[in-house]
Amino acid sequence: MSITRGIVLTLVLSTLAAAIGAWGGGQYVVRRMHHAAPLHQMVHQKLDLTPDQERRIDGLERDYAAKRKAREAEMRAANAELAQAIQEQHSYTPKVQAAIDRFHMAMGALQKESIQHVIAMRGVLTPQQAARFDDTVVKNLTEQAQ
Secondary structure, rough: OOOHHHHHHHHHHHHHHHHHHHHHHHHHHHHHHHHHHHHHHHHHHOOOOOOHHHHHHHHHHHHHHHHHHHHHHHHHHHHHHHHHHHHHHHHHHHHHHHHHHHHHHHHHHHHHHHHHHHHHOOOOHOOOOOOOOHHHHHHHHHHHOO
């Protein structure tokens, strides 16, 4: 195998690995965000919320859903940009790196907004409700880390 051919093969494989890594990271984050459903079910079904708490939490959930939808769209757009950049050059170019960075920024922003949402919901709860909520949050986060 010639040196040039080896370099080209290395570049193509590196680019492919970067694309798969970015896509896989996005899938992981999206799956983690959708695992929040047990937390929301617990809040609405087991905490005996007052009508005022229900109203306030519903508002928080509507706001968060819009933010999540926008961040997920940004991640999909970054993946499309990444695919196009790889297809154009078949190497790890600045355009490829920019698409990966764009994806990571959107993914990080989604994670931060998710945590802010959880903390905002907690702020609506009574101390007794918050204790049960905290137990569920900790359980969800530690189970996902394993």
